[in-house]
Amino acid sequence: MRLPxxxxxxxxPAHGYELxxxxxxxxxxxxxxxxxxxxxxxxxxLEKTGLIEGEEVEQSxxxxxxxxxxxxxxxxxxxxWYEETADEPRVRDEFFMKLALAPQTGLADQIALINKQRxxxxxxMRDLSKLAxxxxxxxxxxxxxxxxxxxxxxxxxxxxxxxxxxxxxxx
Amino acid sequence: xxxxxxxxxxxxxxxxxxxxxxxxxxAVRGVDLRVRQGEFVAITGPSGAGKSTLLHLLGGLQRxxxxxxxxxxERSDTWSEARWAVERRKRIGIVFQFFNLVSDLSVADNVxxxxxxxxxxxxxxxxxxxGLLAELGMTGKERSMPGELxxxxxxxxxxxxxxxxxxxxxxxxxxxxxxxxxGTREVTRLLxxxxxxxQTIVLVTHDARLASSADRVISFFDGRIADDAELDSxxxxxxxxxxxxxxxx
Numbered sequence: 001m002r003l004p005x006x007x008x009x010x011x012x013p014a015h016g017y018e019l020x021x022x023x024x025x026x027x028x029x030x031x032x033x034x035x036x037x038x039x040x041x042x043x044x045x046l047e048k049t050g051l052i053e054g055e056e057v058e059q060s061x062x063x064x065x066x067x068x069x070x071x072x073x074x075x076x077x078x079x080x081w082y083e084e085t086a087d088e089p090r091v092r093d094e095f096f097m098k099l100a101l102a103p104q105t106g107l108a109d110q111i112a113l114i115n116k117q118r119x120x121x122x123x124x125m126r127d128l129s130k131l132a133x134x135x136x137x138x139x140x141x142x143x144x145x146x147x148x149x150x151x152x153x154x155x156x157x158x159x160x161x162x163x164x165x166x167x168x169x170x171x
Numbered sequence: 172x173x174x175x176x177x178x179x180x181x182x183x184x185x186x187x188x189x190x191x192x193x194x195x196x197x198a199v200r201g202v203d204l205r206v207r208q209g210e211f212v213a214i215t216g217p218s219g220a221g222k223s224t225l226l227h228l229l230g231g232l233q234r235x236x237x238x239x240x241x242x243x244x245e246r247s248d249t250w251s252e253a254r255w256a257v258e259r260r261k262r263i264g265i266v267f268q269f270f271n272l273v274s275d276l277s278v279a280d281n282v283x284x285x286x287x288x289x290x291x292x293x294x295x296x297x298x299x300x301x302g303l304l305a306e307l308g309m310t311g312k313e314r315s316m317p318g319e320l321x322x323x324x325x326x327x328x329x330x331x332x333x334x335x336x337x338x339x340x341x342x343x344x345x346x347x348x349x350x351x352x353x354g355t356r357e358v359t360r361l362l363x364x365x366x367x368x369x370q371t372i373v374l375v376t377h378d379a380r381l382a383s384s385a386d387r388v389i390s391f392f393d394g395r396i397a398d399d400a401e402l403d404s405x406x407x408x409x410x411x412x413x414x415x416x417x418x419x420x
Contacts, residue, residue, distance in 0.1 A: 030416055115398040118390065125383035126402050129359070147352070149416050150380050157379040161217050168392055 001034070001042045006070060006078045009052060013069040016040050028135050028142030043068055051077050092156055099163065114164050118157060125153050177244030179340050179371045180206040180229060185238035187224050198224035200394035202238070206373055208339075211366040213374045213382035216391035222375045223344055225391065229373065230265050230342045231255035243339065260289045264333030264341045268348035270325040272317040272332070278304070279313040282331045289336050296335070303331040307361065323354035330361060334370075341365070343374040347381050359384045 008014065008022050016039050023034045043066075046052045051074035054066040070078070095117055102108045132146045187199040198221035206212055214222045227233040229240060231247065240248040242262055250258065259265070272281050279300055286296035304310055307327040317325055326346060333341060343362065347355040355378060363384045366372055374385060382388050383402065390398040 032416060111397065115390065115400075118398065119388075119400045119402075122379065122383050122388050122400065123402050125379055129363075129380065129384055133360070133363075145416060154379045164390075164392060164397065165217055168397075 001038065002046060003078065003081050005039065005042055005046065006051060006074055006081075009068060009070045010075070010078060013055075013067045015057075015065045015067050016043055017065075019043075026141055027145060028139040030131060030135060030142040030145045046074070050074075089152060091159075110167050111164065114160050114167075118160050121153050121157050121160070125150060125157075128153070176208060177241070178205045179208050179210075179243060180204070180373065181241040181244075182229065183239050185225070185228055185240070186236045187221075187228055187233065188236055189224070197221075197394050199228065199235070202394075202396060204229075204389075204396070206340075206371060209366075209369050209371055210387060211362070211370075211372045211374070211385040212387045212389060213376060213385035214389045214391050215376060215379065215382045216397075218377060220391045221394040222391045226342055226344050226373065226375045230263055231259060232265075260285055261336055262338050262340060264336070264338040266326065266329045266333050266341070266343045266346045268345040270317070270322075270329045272325060272328060274317050276316075277313065278309065278315050278317065278320070278328050281317065281328055282335055285332055286335045291336070299335050300331065303334060304328075307331055321354070322350050323357050326350065326354065326358055327361065330358075330365075334365065339371060341370055341372045343372065343376075345376055346374070347376065347378055355381060 004023070005019055008019050014022070017036065020034050020036050020039050023031065043052065043054070047054050047068070050071055052068045053071055054068045056064045057067055058064055095113075098108070099110055099113055102110050102113060128146055128150050132143060132150075135142050135146065137143075182202060182204045185199050185202040185204075189196040189198055200221075202225060214225065216222050224233065228235050231250065235248055238248070239246060242258070247255075247258070273284070276284065279297075282300040282303060283293075283296040286299055287293065291299070300313075301310075304313065307330060309324065309327055309331070312320065312324065312328075317328065320328065330346075346362070347358045350358065359381050362372060362374065362381075366384075372385070374381070376382050386403055387399070387401050389396055390400075
């Protein structure tokens with residue numbers, strides 16, 4: 001959450017609730033609703049480390065609100081973020097260890113494990129399809145996020161298929 | 172048996188072996204299957220698992236070496252080629268990976284032809300064609316030739332052709348197999364829409380995105396059904412969509 005908040009503040013000063021709304025607008029229903037409490041906590045930490053600065057603004061009928069802006073250090077941090085490439089996605093390591101160790105435990109059948117895992121992925125894939133169908137067609141960012149998740153799941157499903165092919169040959 | 176209506180499709184003990192050069196290939200090795208009215212079933216599995224052969228057996232495009240098939244309770248594996256050709260026009264619509272449109276007929280003629288062959292009046296065939304093409308977003312392309320259309324558009328025409336006689340059963344063999352990601356999404360959306368209106372569909376695909384639009388997914392390995400899962404009845408464990416969508420630093 002840290003760096004996306006910095007990135008949102010690169011455009012100009014904003015208060016916490018505005019940042020939450022910006023995130024929602026950008027990512028649509030695809031993104032699990034950002035928790036406003038979590039946003040305030042993160043903003044507090046960013047301020048403590050000097051990446052942003054907050055300024056209290058008095059409001060007549062409500063409590064004061066704090067408007068944050070990016071500091072030079074914050075802008076530097078953000079620039080460094082854009083310099084780096086992101087890490088690769090990871091293989092489903094926990095499932096893989098389960099599968100690899102199943103024969104020696106005598107507690108689970110490998111093909112049954114694969115079938116069970118596939119059902120879960122397919123159900124999630126179906127939920128993602130529904131989410132995509134419900135999302136506003138014009139929100140391209142949200143659709144790309146959902147499509148990315150679906151393509152990752154597709155890769156995991158293809159990989160389960162490979163595991164099954166190899167293991168059935170051994171039987 | 173109970174009083175529930177006969178399944179749209181039933182198969183028992185289906186076997187098919189291909190005898191080509193080299194060792195015989197056991198494409199389908201004893202498959203039992205029931206598809207109820209209104210169901211959307213996807214058959215997935217690696218290429219060479221025999222899933223397309225299975226679909227071809229169900230649609231009478233290939234003959235089983237053993238086992239039986241019933242369409243709406245009527246035994247169909249004993250039908251002659253000629254009988255199959257007639258029954259397929261009315262009872263089964265089929266879409267293929269490479270669309271199989273008649274290349275020197277216009278879009279409109281491709282869609283109307285099966286209706287005319289089934290004895291529908293030209294006027295009625297035209298009305299059906301207009302309705303389907305409008306529904307599939309292809310209005311204005313009636314006079315185009317298949318070669319002038321994108322893959323996604325050709326598949327929409329093929330879908331209109333398959334559905335023009337309102338067959339109780341739609342078979343789809345890798346309908347997105349030669350389409351890009353956008354075309355795949357389009358086909359997925361259209362199949363879901365027809366299914367919501369009650370169309371029974373059996374789909375063969377290796378694309379999990381497409382398969383997950385079905386309400387039942389059969390995993391096919393090495394000529395056999397390895398798993399048969401109703402998707403909605405399986406509670407999603409784990410983190411589900413929020414887990415796969417979560418964006419982290």
